[in-house]
Amino acid sequence: MDGTLLDDDGHVPDAFWPLLDDLLRAGIVFVPASGRQYQTLHGMFGERDGLIYIAENGTSVMQGGSSLHREPVEDAAIAPLVEWVRTTVADGADLGIVVCGARTAYIERTDAAFVDHVRRYYAAVEIVADVHAACLDDDVLKLAIYDAGRAETRSGPAIRGLGLPADVVVSGPNWVDVMHRGANKGRALVRLQRHLGVSREQTMAFGDYLNDAEMLDAAGHSYAMANAHASIRARARHTAASNAEAGVVSSIREALPNLKPVLVP
Incomplete structure (x- = not known):
């Protein structure tokens, strides 16, 4: 697209x-x-x-x-990735995570610029306090990480280094997607x-x-x-x-x- x-x-x-x-x-x-x-x-x-x-x-x-x-993504990949994004943001990185459920997408970052960017790709999206808790009763199809820098050279390699039970692919200049293996x-x-x-x-x-x-x-x-x-x-x-x-x-x-x-x- x-x-x-x-x-x-x-x-x-x-x-x-x-x-x-x-x-x-x-x-x-x-x-x-x-x-x-x-x-x-x-x-x-x-x-x-x-x-x-x-x-x-x-x-x-x-x-x-x-x-x-x-x-769906393996459950064991979700919590560690959510925590990594939160920690990396706390250290000053401009990141955001979208937990992509079959029913809707979930985000917890609330600034207008990020929300508007997410809505460009996700017609069904909910702003929640805790994306991990919110997705527990939904099939998580993908975890999408927005990186305002260069996803291919920064967040992509960093996420691969986490050793998650998932595949990591750079899907755009500012997006990294984490999905079921294969x-x-x-x-x-x-x-x-x-x-x-x-x-x-x-x-x-x-x-x-x-x-x-x-x-x-x-x-x-x-x-x-x-x-x-x-x-x-x-x-x-x-x-x-x-x-x-x-x-x-x-x-x-x-x-x-x-x-x-x-x-x-």
Whole structure:
């Protein structure tokens, strides 16, 4: 989504919507795959036949409002990470944690700048006194740490050094995601391919950042955006125009020249 389908202002390009109608009319499944929560993605795209969501970096797959697959974080990873964030903040770091439950996301940092930033990605969010206590009766799909500095070189390595029973991935310049071991967009995509009876060579995938790597590996037709992280550009088979140029739309149109447009009476 961010840096891939969405433009630099965070909007879906206008040219995408007629393309989506053409894809669904042709029986082609379209899957928004994102580190964002399902509720946020659903608010952007809604429910349509042929639309499936890979949310929370692959830890949740949803169709028609029902869960096809879910991989919660191990309980043993949650409390130590929450405590590490609190301690690091007390030492002066500009960090915030989002505990991403299946029902809602939980935050305990309350300044307006952080809350506004979180709401960009999480439509369902609760401000609570204690994120760990608040999530005890919810499936925690992901722990997202916001780092106002450089996540790739600072908080990412530090969190990996904690030795948590979880995978740690840098999902953006300011975000580190902590998830169930082995969970990622690629594993979710492979499971979805099996569920649908779709092969790797029948799959196109687009990405721009480190949390897209395994998803690109799972697609026979993998595209890195022109604005992608260098390692993602090296990993993909093709390059799409940048997100600012609606590269996802133009690449799909180019790859499917016989896709018939919806006829408007």
